[in-house]
Amino acid sequence: MKKKVLSMLLCTVMVMSLAVGCGSSSDEKEADTKEETTKEDAAEEEPVEAEAVDQRTVYVSPEWVKSVIDGNQEGYENYVICEVSYDDVDSSPDYNEGHLPGAIHVGDTEVEDATGSEEGAYNLLAAEEVEANLLSHGITKDTKVILYGQDPAGVGRVAYAYIWAGVEDVKILNGGIDAWNEAGYDLETEANEREAAEDFGTTVPAHPEYWVSIEDAKDRLANDDNFKLVSIRSEAEWLGETSGYNYMDKAGEPEGAVWGKGAQTAFDVADFTNEDGTVKDLAGLKEVWADCDFTLDNHLSFYCGTGWRATVPFLVLYENGYDDISVYDGGWYEWLMHDDYPVQVGDPASDDCEHTTVGELPTGMAAED
Amino acid sequence: MKKVLFGVLDLLAVAFLVGAYVIQYFTKRKLGMLRWVNHQRMKVQKAMPVDMLKYVAVILVLILVILVVVGYMKKRTKLGKLDAVMAVVMIIVTVVYLGFTLFVNVESIRSYYLVLPMIGAASLMLVIRNSIAIWMCKDEK
Numbered sequence: 001m002k003k004k005v006l007s008m009l010l011c012t013v014m015v016m017s018l019a020v021g022c023g024s025s026s027d028e029k030e031a032d033t034k035e036e037t038t039k040e041d042a043a044e045e046e047p048v049e050a051e052a053v054d055q056r057t058v059y060v061s062p063e064w065v066k067s068v069i070d071g072n073q074e075g076y077e078n079y080v081i082c083e084v085s086y087d088d089v090d091s092s093p094d095y096n097e098g099h100l101p102g103a104i105h106v107g108d109t110e111v112e113d114a115t116g117s118e119e120g121a122y123n124l125l126a127a128e129e130v131e132a133n134l135l136s137h138g139i140t141k142d143t144k145v146i147l148y149g150q151d152p153a154g155v156g157r158v159a160y161a162y163i164w165a166g167v168e169d170v171k172i173l174n175g176g177i178d179a180w181n182e183a184g185y186d187l188e189t190e191a192n193e194r195e196a197a198e199d200f201g202t203t204v205p206a207h208p209e210y211w212v213s214i215e216d217a218k219d220r221l222a223n224d225d226n227f228k229l230v231s232i233r234s235e236a237e238w239l240g241e242t243s244g245y246n247y248m249d250k251a252g253e254p255e256g257a258v259w260g261k262g263a264q265t266a267f268d269v270a271d272f273t274n275e276d277g278t279v280k281d282l283a284g285l286k287e288v289w290a291d292c293d294f295t296l297d298n299h300l301s302f303y304c305g306t307g308w309r310a311t312v313p314f315l316v317l318y319e320n321g322y323d324d325i326s327v328y329d330g331g332w333y334e335w336l337m338h339d340d341y342p343v344q345v346g347d348p349a350s351d352d353c354e355h356t357t358v359g360e361l362p363t364g365m366a367a368e369d
Numbered sequence: 370m371k372k373v374l375f376g377v378l379d380l381l382a383v384a385f386l387v388g389a390y391v392i393q394y395f396t397k398r399k400l401g402m403l404r405w406v407n408h409q410r411m412k413v414q415k416a417m418p419v420d421m422l423k424y425v426a427v428i429l430v431l432i433l434v435i436l437v438v439v440g441y442m443k444k445r446t447k448l449g450k451l452d453a454v455m456a457v458v459m460i461i462v463t464v465v466y467l468g469f470t471l472f473v474n475v476e477s478i479r480s481y482y483l484v485l486p487m488i489g490a491a492s493l494m495l496v497i498r499n500s501i502a503i504w505m506c507k508d509e510k
Binding site for chain 1: 397398399400401403404405407408411475479
C-alpha cells in the first residue's frame with residue numbers, strides 16, 4: 001500500500017513538473033482569467049485637470065497622466081499607456097496584479113536584443129523589428145505614449161528607443177506605480193490590447209543621431225575633443241573594482257571615458273532619483289555632476305553596462321531641449337568583446353590609473369550574485 | 370539498501386525536473402538571471418560543440434531506455450506495480466527530453482541549454498533506477 005501511495009505521489013510530482021516546467025502554467029492562466037474579470041471601478045473618481053506640458057517633456061506627474069485618462073488634456077486623445085517590464089506579459093506579475101486603467105504591457109525585449117550575442121550585444125533591435133513591435137501595439141509616430149514601470153532605467157530604455165524610432169511624444173510617469181498609488185488613483189487588472197497599426201508615419205529610426213555604435217564611440221573618443229563618453233555606473237564599477245555584473249568577467253572603463261555618477265550598483269540610478277523614487281530634474285542632475293569632467297556644452301554620450309542606466313540622464317537632457325546628446329548603446333558589455341580596445345582601470349585623474357587593453361585585463365572581476 | 374537507493378534516485382529525478390522549472394521561471398522574470406544564463410550558454414558554446422552533444426546525449430539515453438524496456442518486458446512477471454509505474458514515468462520523461470531536444474530551441478526557451486541537460490539528467494536517474502530494479506530482480510531469482 002505504501003509503495004502504491006509513494007509511486008502515485010512521485011508520478012504526480014514528475015508529471016506536474018513537466019507540465020508546468022517551461023511556459024505559463026495552467027494555474028497562472030486560470031488566475032489571469034480570473035483577474036481579467038475583476039476590473040476595479042475607477043469611474044467613481046473625480047475627473048482631474050492638470051497643466052499642459054511641452055511635447056518634449058518626458059517625466060510627468062500622476063495628476064497629469066490622470067488628466068489624460070479623464071480626457072482633460074487637449075491633443076491627447078490618441079494616447080496609449082504602457083507598463084514596462086522585462087519580457088512578455090505572462091512574466092509580469094506587476095502588470096497582472098494591477099496596472100493603470102487602459103494600460104497595455106510592453107517588454108524591454110521589444111526594443112532590445114535579449115541574447116547577448118556578439119551581433120546583438122543587448123543593443124537596440126534592428127529598426128524594422130522595433131517598428132514592427134511598435135505597430136503591433138498600434139503605436140505610430142503621432143501616438144502619445146505614456147510609459148511607467150518599477151525600474152526607472154528599464155522604462156527609460158523603452159522611452160529612449162521610442163524617441164530614437166520616431167515617436168514624437170513620449171512621457172514617463174515619474175515615480176511609477178508607487179506615485180500613482182500615492183496619489184490615490186485606482187488600478188485595474190483587466191489585460192488590455194490595442195489594434196495594430198499599419199504605417200508608422202516616418203522612417204525608423206527618425207533620430208539615428210541619438211544612438212552611438214561602439215565603432216563611433218571609439219573613433220570619436222580618439223578624434224573629437226568635444227565628445228565626452230560619460231559613464232553612468234557606480235563608483236566601484238568606475239574604479240574597476242568590479243564589473244558590476246555576474247555575466248561580465250572583467251572590470252574597467254573605455255579609455256578616455258569620464259564619470260557621470262548616477263548609480264550605487266549596476267541595477268539602480270539612485271543618484272538620479274529623489275527619496276520618493278522620482279527622477280530628478282535637470283537642476284538635480286547638475287548638482288550630481290557639479291564636480292564632473294564635462295559640461296553640458298560637450299556632446300555627451302552616455303553609457304553604462306548594457307544601455308539602461310544611461311538612458312535616464314539622456315531623457316532628462318532631452319526634455320530640457322538638449323539635442324547634442326546620445327547613448328553609446330553597447331556599454332561596457334560590448335567593449336569587452338574587443339580584446340584590442342583601450343581600457344582604463346581606476347580614476348584617470350590619479351597616477352594609479354592603469355591604461356591597458358581589454359585582452360590584458362584580469363578576469364574574475366564579475367559581481368557576486 | 371534498495372529502498373534507500375531508489376529513494377535517492379527518485380528524489381534526484383524530481384530535483385532535476387523542479388530545478389529545470391525554477392531556472393526557467395526566474396529566467397523569464399529576472400533580467401539578471403536571463404543574462405547570467407546567456408553568459409553561461411555562450412561560455413559553454415565556445416568551449417564545446419553543444420548542438421552536436423545534445424543529440425549524442427539524447428541518443429544514448431534513448432538506447433538505455435530501450436534496453437531497460439526490453440529488460441523489463443523479460444522480467445515483468447517478477448517485477449512489482451511500482452516498477453511498472455516507474456518504467457512508464459521513465460518513458461514519459463524521456464519522450465519529453467526527446468521533444469525538447471528536437472522541437473525546442475533557445476529562441477523559445479531562453480534557459481534551454483540549462484533546462485535540457487537537467488531533463489536529460491532526470492531521465493538518466495530513472496533509467497538507472499529501473500535498471501537496478503530489473504538487475505536486482507534477477508539477483509533475487
